[in-house]
Amino acid sequence: SRNVVFTIVSQSEPYHASVAKRLKQDIENQVLQLENRYPKTHITHEDFPVAGAWTILPLLAPLTSRYKRSEVRWVLFVETHTAVRCDKLIEALAAADKQEDVMWIGYPLSDEEPTIIHHFTFYEELEEEGGFTYPNFASGFAMRIELIEILLKQIESGHRRLEADFSIDPAYELAQLVYGGGSDPGPLLTPDLSFCIVSGDNCATYPRQFGVCGSAIPEDSIFFAVKTWSGFHQTRARVVKKTWGRHVSHLQFFSDKDDPTLPAISTGIPNSKTGHCAKTMAILRMVLKRIEHMPHIKWIFLADDDTILGVQRLCEVLSCYRGGDDVTVLGERYGYGYGKKETAAK
Template structure:
């Protein structure tokens, strides 16, 4: 072997063993279940590092090390990371609590990139068609723009981190008041209308597990016994104009598998039957209607201690009762839990912490009974107007309690066709939303019918 090749080999080997060159940032959450996932992931990274070099890399849990309501959007973390690690690391690797890391493969791959350049790598997703969840960005050529599957992990060179930090500090106003998809919005910021970097696709950052993968998302694992169906109360928001089309879809699909389902409308209809809470329908907002529903439910279940969870769904929400039972096995109903797909309002500004997160309504909002008892108190949660956005205002009420909402990637505000190819492969989806330009019954049959039917058969067998 020539001297040049020997030096190259030992340089690469040395870099492979230098675990301190990579700082890991787990986008963690306060909820006990998600915190345990993050702690387990941190411990696994430490154990792998012990076998490689005996040197523990720095692993941050974002919610505790960098507390900020918009930490999940990544941008508010970057200035802090730049200050802490600009002189002691080469890479920042971001991942979710459900990400699995093969540290050997990851270090071996990162050494092949030049961290002195502005580089970020990840599993690149792209929209096949202009998507409503991305505000129809890049309408002429949706496949042009790449954004990372965060659950697969993505890496940024410290050089890029420092430049982004300078830009964020200079322009502290966030690019948008609302945050709904941290992956796409982050990629837009980094790309900077073509003046910045496009994500580089890295094949070892995978969408699902393969032997050569440096990181990949894990699938959901049941945490214990299924939550009994009689523990879940489903409240469906509807109005009289959808009694003939949307309500029959709900009743013929997932509602058949639920123990308790109530339809709340602006009109009582014995054929459904529907319940009215005395609030007129509005074309937008629905705050007073939704809070009225929660108060009705709280009163109805006062003498039904078996009810532990309340799920508020739209009449065009498509979900699986069985998946809901599975997912809720991981959460404690005696704790105040608000669960669903997280959105944020005014959460990216690094100079204030006054923004808030909320559970977007279309994918389904799940509340533990203990939280419901607080949300129905008028002194805490009284809607300013009929048309105030209900999900956003409930987010404000939850923030007043000093709580944070809990995000689950299994809830979806949009239709399956709205997501990038591969994105849903490792997600045991709980819900989708909207009937627009799709057959909702077909969506239910494709994604959920077999699960709900199998659950019914199993439960019936167990009762015999």
């Protein structure tokens, strides 16, 4: 493990911070038993408190600054819910070390067809090589520090930058950045099935299930606000009401027009391609005013009219966030500008 840096991509929110701390302790205890020494282990929100650490790119500069010209050859990135078996991991990295052309390893994901979340990008020229692959972040992945240094120089020089300014799927976008394409492509991810998606005897890593922290929170402590449009009142909105909407106590649709049959109320924001943020803020303001005299409401759940939801599972997940920060925001993360040299290479 002398050649490995364990990097736990974490968040400062109390629940996630506690899970990250337990994972760090587990890794340290394993290596202590194996080698009678402590490994190099980092919790990112404590050791590298940079914006956008979840995209990995802002972590590259501080990691190389700390470990270049050291004995470190690999950086392992894991999420807080990633299980790590250090003996198997050290074996996997030792095997990869013997192959000079292997620059980064992990569990490979790939697209069977162009998808909207990846901006419909598809690498047909790689089909004979097995297609364009990117790592499953929940299983962890490892990069040679040599590759990280090369990537930082390319970003600094302007030879590499994200295809889009927005970060939506950081695993895919990182793989895009490394590969680059064109006349000087970088290395593709090398599939390594010791990085697993479910636990197995030969797994070095695998994602743990998101557990429950005690009993689920009461469903009626959540106000469900659904963003819709008058053109979908008779279709999408009706489906919501017939499916998961049947299982909630406080459901309100917010639209560009009033419709008492749903019920839907107008936000006063016209429907347009660029009005999503304004509509979201208007909905939050309206909901906050609505629940002023509903002290039992502890959460606001904002959904689109095509959101698929398991209400019971949501209540179980939210059980882990009792008594944390006064304002806790949960959801899918989107970022902006993390692939620029001002962010990634500084």
